[in-house]
Amino acid sequence: MSTEQVISKYEKYINPAMAKLFRFMGLNSVENRAQGCYVYDEQDKEYIDCLGGYGVFALGHCHPQVVKAVQEQVGRIPLSSKVLFNRQLADLAEKLAEITPGDLQYSFIVNSGTEAVEAMLKVAKLATGKGKFLCMTNSFHGKSLGSLSATGRELFREPFKPLLNGFEHIPFGDIKALEQKLDSSYAGVILEPIQGEGGIILPPAGYLQKIRELCDQHGVLMLVDEVQTGMGRTGKYFAVEHEAVVPDIIALAKALGGGVMPIGAIVAREKVWQGLIESPFLHTTTFGGNQLACTAALATIEVIEKEGLLALARDNGAYFLAGLRAIQDKYPAVITQVRGLGMMLGLELSKEGVGGLLLSLLIDDGILIAYTLNNPKVIRLEPALNMPRELIDIVLAKIACAVATANEAIEDL
Structure with a gap:
């Protein structure tokens, strides 16, 4: 052809x-x-x-190590039965708890970045019982309806309005705007540590630390979208580490599958996970956490560390x-x-x-x-x-x- x-x-x-x-x-x-x-x-x-x-x-x-791991796995069990325990999923969740900052512990594995953001928003609503989110202009979190509601570009939002209620946007990097807007009525503040699709926009020094402080002050969750910045892109596993910040939930995808398998994930603190512990089937996925994708992710982390x-x-x-x-x-x-x-x-x-x-x-x-x-x-x-x-x-x-x-x-x- x-x-x-x-x-x-x-x-x-x-x-x-x-x-x-x-x-x-x-x-x-x-x-x-x-x-x-x-x-x-x-x-x-x-x-x-x-x-x-x-x-x-x-x-x-x-990458030969990731390709080899996936090739070996595909002949055994590529997708989960969803009934029995999944060793690769357990190993990956343990590894994500090790490499993510601070006390992030529990993982939910999905297939893409926008799914990771959707999961992050749902977990935050479940944990807080609140439905309002403070987001950033010029941000990009995906194009499904929930992630699009958080995205800060009207070009993508306008054709699909009305979007979800409760999503408000303030300028990225403007801590005064956050101080004036944030209060305890919000479930979370969601942002990228560096705006990728926004034009590779870095925040001013100390910005992430100040958001962490304000979220703690008002009892609001800090939700960080590291779909593009995560897995070593900025020189650390996660960009928040440059300011020693521990978010309440972190979302990742893209590089997690080593360029061989699509996979995304969220990792959260224990206190945020209680709603899913009480009702673990409130948010589920058929393909997420399959053995093939988890194998690729585990091999990817091994390569990052070994090389x-x-x-x-x-x-x-x-x-x-x-x-x-x-x-x-x-x-x-x-x-x-x-x-x-x-x-x-x-x-x-x-x-x-x-x-x-x-x-x-x-x-x-x-x-x-x-x-x-x-x-x-x-x-x-x-x-x-x-x-x-x-x-x-x-x-x-x-x-x-x-x-x-x-x-x-x-x-x-």
Whole structure:
């Protein structure tokens, strides 16, 4: 089957507008295989993956240890009977209690990030008996109705209103706005420690600690969405650890499955879990916690620890950030700011039109990249935590070349 036939099926059976957008961005290739930091299309063109599946491929593609573990498990019991005890689920829950901060203990395993957020919201309502949540503008928590109610981008919310009641939004990073709004009537404050889809937005220093203090002061739960920042992306297992903060519930997904299996989870403190202990079937899932996904997650954690990927993410991220800032210094008319933490990096551009040009140039030059969902002026980089330095240098050189071209065309964009 030719590439054009595949694209034609997208147009006829999936979404013609999506196919048109992919063509416009130069993504008119069909992916065929992937390994490490590389993706290959059906014509065997090589792409360096700097997008990393929006944070999924923290270990790179097809890490052999994760693939081997999943291959061995699939022939034994890939999905749970849901009746007998599940060893892999028990082992993963124990491991999550070990790697998450503080006294987080109980886990509920799901299949995706938006499911994790849904579970987090339900557990918070059950624990507090309250239905109000304080959320952040420019946030992204998913697109199911509950997670969308918490999401702070009207573009995604407006077509589906009315959404759930009780969700209010305040500016991210503005502690005064939180102080003025928060009281004991809320079930929880929900936020990302770094806004990913919002444009790789880091909060001011001490912001997370202050939220923790205010939540404790008012008896409100702190709910942290680490779906994109978790599992080492920022140089620690979880971004809240940079401020030594322990949330009441943490949500994770994306990188948890090692780029091999979809899996999400929430992990919560014991006091928050009492409602589910009293009524354990109030929130359940058919596929969540299956042996195959849990095996992938356990292998992923083992790889992160064995290969020292947290330290690598910190070191590689600092090196990458310095290289990008050197490009910004040379071409300030194109790049207005470079920011990030670990291997979660963003380039803020002077104009939205620059982003389209850069994406097209870089994709044509074999770099997979994209802009953030809430802010088209920000190009994100979320490559594998273990990307070799020599490959980072190649990527920086290609970005510099594309930015130089954009700089020449800036007035016409």
